[in-house]
Amino acid sequence: MKSSTKYLKILFNYLFAIIIVCLVLFVLPWALAFFWPFVVAAIIAAIANPLVRFLERKMKIRRKAGSIVVIVLTLAAVAAAVYGIVYLLVTEIVGFFSSAPDMWAKVNSSIRAITAEIGHRFALLPKGTRDFFDNLGNNIYDSLSSVGSSIGERAAESASNGVKNAPLFLVGIVMCVLASYLFVAEREQIAKFVSRIMPEHLTERFNIVTKTMKSAVGGYFKAQFKIMGVVYIVIFIGLLILRVKYAFLIALLIAFLDFLPLFGTGTVMWPWAAYALVQRDYKFAIGMMVIWGLSQLVRQLIQPKLVGDSLGMPAIPTIVLLYVGFRVGGAMGLIIAVPIGMIVYNLYRAGLFSNFIYSTRMLLNDFRRMRIFTSEELKQEGIEETDTGFTNKDI
Template sequence: MDTKTKYLKIACNLATALVILWFIIFILPRLMSYFMPFVVGLILAVIANPIVKFLEKHIKINRKWGSMITIIAVIGFIVLIIYGAATLLGQGIGAFMNYMPTMTTNAGHEFSKAMNQLQTLLDRLPFTKDVDFSELIATVEKYAANALTGTGSSPINAIGGVAKSLPDILVGVIVGLMATYFFVADKDRLITGIENHLPKAFIQKIEHIYQQLVTVVGGYFKAQFKIMGVIYVIVFIGLLLLHVRFAWIIAFGIAFLDMLPVFGTGTVLCPWAVIKLFSGNYYIAAGMIILYIVTLVVHQLVQPKLIGDSVGLDPFAALFFMFIGYKVSSVVGMILAIPIGMIFINLYKAGAFDTVVWCLKEAISDFNSFRRVDEKK
């Protein structure tokens, strides 16, 4: 092809790639938020569809009736689980919040005691005798006092906010339920209608992306939740043996931190052990260190088996994606960055970006040829 046609194609392909990237980053999240009842309906339909297929194939129930029965059963089951979990969590968290002022006061006193012990130790050393922790101790005590005396938003204001949003919630629930029914009952008709109005190449790419999403991201989060469950059990048992109050709530927080990139069980257990050590609680300090080592070893042993090489990322690539995710959306971005990065890498391996890569290579190659100076002439 001639140069003009070639660069017209390069410009069109690069512009298309930029528009798609802009749409995914800025427009798609807003669209999903705006049409959230339909998104939730689609997720429920994906859950309910295998059950509907089973009823239709083996029990010979009409798909529309099977859809209605399954949707009611799935929603009832979800509501039952949420109600039971909310009841247990509400009782536990209520008791934990009542104990929070006492725990905060004890933690402040224990931290001050540990810092005083550390200050005494540093004063005995010739090179660190001028180090002063008094400002740090005062800051921690002030933070603890603010945590005890600080007041949050009024319950009346919270109830008023819920009351104002009640119509939106009601409409969202109704639309979500109806969308779920139509997604399940009229699945084949909806798919056929979409296929008739979209190019086959585009549909194939969407199917490929969907498969990558289910395989890579679904496998990643499934493995991470399994690891979180294992770590939770270990930390819960360890905290029970150390006679820590509300061990089940604290263990959940530590296990959740362990699931996050960069963070881990050591984020809580190591500072906790150091404070216990300098405050004179050697038994608890040793227990915290042992618990941290056990969780670290178990995590390293379990993670490769659950996640696997096909779902994993190169460590440097994982670090890069985590940093970008943190810059975009803080901790939530860090959580989502790795699975999103895995999708892009798998799509790149599958050749989804071959056209863009070719355009960039051709443009760079021609630019380098143009700027090269032939010294013989």
Template sequence: MFKVNKKVKILGVVILTVTGVYIGLEYVLPLFAPFIIAYLIAAALLPLVRFLNQKLRLPKLLGAILSLCLLSALVGFIVYYVCDMLLQQVVALLKNFPIYLAVLTGYIDSLCSGCDKVLGIKLGTVQNFIYTNFDGVLIVIKNKIMPVITTRSINLLIGMVGFIGILLIMLVSILLLIKDEEQYKEGVRNSYFYKDIQIVTSKLSHMGKAYLKTQGIMLLFISLICTLSMFLIHNKYALLVGIGIGVVDAFPILGSGMILVPWAIISLFQKDVYSAAIILTAYVSCMLLRNTVEPRLFGNRIGIKPVYTMMAMYVGVKVFGLFGFLLGPVGLVMIVTIIKEAVNRIDGRKVPEVTPDNQE
């Protein structure tokens, strides 16, 4: 009877934990996301603020403002540089668009002629079919898609105004968190649920560091693979392109295949088999590295088997969308930690207190 009751309790804990974590990540997290980000930024700026306070005797609020200004200037410079570079490339693309369109038209004509020969039909049949339907596509874009884009642009403008408001709230929160850090820490330590929350937050902190380290390692190796492949095909911008593909690959929805696969196909159409083979080899290497090495690195660092980490990433993307790539493992760590703690308490075992010395 005792064993049955124990199993029922554990099952109840599992169901409640999974449900609670899902509700927390899906509905509660978006409400507190700005303040969580503000806390993380404040924690990153605290060492500099303390240095300014101890060495230069600057008040914490003044040090926080100065540190925040430096961070904002750095981020602003990077954003400005990236946007300026993208704008220049867009202008260059628009200037050369007629040339690219002519080249693309030539490829389409060659492909259509090849299809005519393979199918044994009159030359020009496939070409006429494509161009006739292309006119219909243009009409659909003009009458249906363009109005939707216009409406979305208005919604985007409204969203930008809201984003600015959220950004101001975050900036004020960062300053307040840094200014009164000791009071907030004391209040948290005196909380009745402090020890219970610390067990989960310490695990999440460890997971966050593991995630950043893993992504850094993956970015380095994938950038090296792509840069080497660019050197092998004698690309003038090998280093820039290699790093750029490595950055794109870090985004789960995009991936290196978004650039490398079309590039390889174009190379094949140009009858450059060597370049196509190198680029496809680079893509396969990046894909294998991302799908095998990353879960192993990440899983080993957070104490979860790689296959479970991969499952968590997959389920996270399916349930939460783009950010589920990170929220999936976060939810898994929360579920495992809470269930382990609950099972230990059901068994009557004392759980060791989490301190900086014994954190995983």
């Protein structure tokens, strides 16, 4: 291979990699948000297509008719589930906010009582130490008050934005339903059209990416949602036994925290148990710790079986991904960092980055050859290799 041709290929591979990275980082998120009805429709179609194929082969129902039946049933099931969940959430959220002033007054009085008791016990300490603890208690109280007010303001702002965007959301729902039907009913025609306009090597790469997405992201999130569901059931039953108000909502929030890496159920349940101990409600504190222990035990028992080899990544890259995801995107970054890493890792194993890796290795080899002097070059300069005590292989 000529030197100019080789470096031209290397330059092209690097430019291609830069373009792909820019598209993934900047264009893809915008495109997914803008075309969300069609993205959701594609997911619904992927779920409904096996059922349509079953109706088409076993029951001899035409694909378009079967598509209508399955799409309607799927959307009806999803709508019923969403309606039930939203109804329960709204009921408990309304009840929670209606009783929030009384709950806050109780928490406030408890904080004041704890502060007074601490101040009484530290009365014998020097004045500077007492002032420090007094300021600490006041700062904690002010922080809690500001957090409560900011949550209320954000909730009101979110509700206002939701009302403004409701018409656009309804249009998106209609487009999603229509696209779901067309994706299922016209699946064969769409596949033929794509295979006709796309080159064969791009079709192969696309199939690799699709398979990787299904196995990596689908398997990971499916396992995590199953674990979250089991943990939610354990916490919900435990809170019902302890007669906690709004058990459905609280258990759902705790289970969601358990879904997030680096958090877990202890983020809420440990401080709650500590607060119960301060209130001398030992029965409730013990019950809370029992619920936490059971949820963690159940999670550790079912996690190996459900997750299994869905990650398919070494431990150290996984930890690095979690850290980078948290620094870049916070809690959402923690959720999506591992699936993104799984996709990249599986694409690497499938050979999609081979040309970029080969280009890098060629550049490094050329750099090494440029750095090292040959024996002939040293002789031309009047230098013997033995004068340095090293050979070229040692350099």
